[in-house]
């Protein structure tokens with residue numbers, strides 16, 4: 001393993017999901033639902049397969065039907081207008097979009113400011129690009145970014161802001177003032193912005209506001225989303241990028257040599273999913289809100305300090321009230337102690353001390369699974 005990837009061995013998600021399987025534990029670690037997405041969307045994938053649509057290499061930028069559906073979705077939910085031919089790119093999940101964007105836009109030595117804790121692929125992709133990550137630490141209880149601190153982190157080497165809202169793992173959703181301040185800094189210092197919005201439909205009040213909609217941002221922002229979370233098909237790996245023709249062309253250049261194209265039949269199905277009626281998106285959010293409250297209340301009763309998230313399907317907790325100090329030790333022993341798997345937030349930090357006592361649980365599971373997990377955690 002080269003020096004750039006040093007310390008990035010096995011992802012925490014793979015490690016913890018393997019532990020869940022090996023111990024037969026309830027897996028509230030890795031964020032994937034235990035029920036699949038809509039039946040009609042699954043049928044659309046089967047139809048495409050049967051009818052021979054997408055079984056051979058689809059077009060590099062993605063099939064036109066999906067690019068059009070992505071553009072329509074951006075318009076419908078966020079009032080953003082993108083040309084499906086030049087301003088939309090289909091990727092193998094948001095993960096590839098993040099990798100391709102960072103590899104395409106960064107020079108070695110460029111500095112990238114990202115909220116810490118950061119989703120684990122950010123650190124790896126910044127490293128693969130030979131760039132330098134500069135963490136802006138989000139601190140409990142609210143995990144709101146300190147905008148003066150952000151300003152102070154900007155140097156002449158800063159090239160890009162890597163933003164994630166709603167934010168995994170804290171559940172932070174950036175508010176209008178924060179978005180405006182970030183946009184103003186990006187314009188003032190002529191920075192590029194990559195924004196990861198995979199939880200755009202999981203904001204529990206107030207809705208999601210994309211950075212690309214703010215003044216001066218459209219031409220400097222690469223927006224990323226994915227079908228994995230919104231439609232509960234994390235295994236399909238269909239994601240997308242929207243942005244100016246110049247930025248999308250740059251990301252497409254990198255994507256060509258990462259995967260060349262993304263899997264065909266699923267693209268037809270996701271094009272249909274993006275056109276589902278509002279009731280689907282409202283129902284999805286309402287369902288997850290109920291699950292959030294179920295798990296948040298249960299974790300509080302079990303003695304955790306709970307930071308109730310404004311968005312995403314993750315809850316960050318502090319284990320200090322349980323007499324515990326170290327989230328990594330806690331998560332490694334939890335399966336044996338009570339048959340539940342969670343994720344230690346420290347793995348998402350460069351400043352690991354900041355996240356040492358924090359542990360993340362996902363609530364994208366069936367109600368009875370969440371209830372059983374809570375029962376087990378109460379016996380700790």
Ligand code: PMP
Nearest residue numbers: 093094095119168198226228239
């Ligand atoms: N970004 C964030 C913040 C995530 O939580 C995830 C996990 N779904 C991804 C990106 C990756 O998305 P995908 O599964 O579409 O590659």
Ligand code: GLN
Nearest residue numbers: 013014029030031032168
């Ligand atoms: N995004 C999911 C999470 O945060 C997992 C994705 C992955 O396994 N890479 O749990």
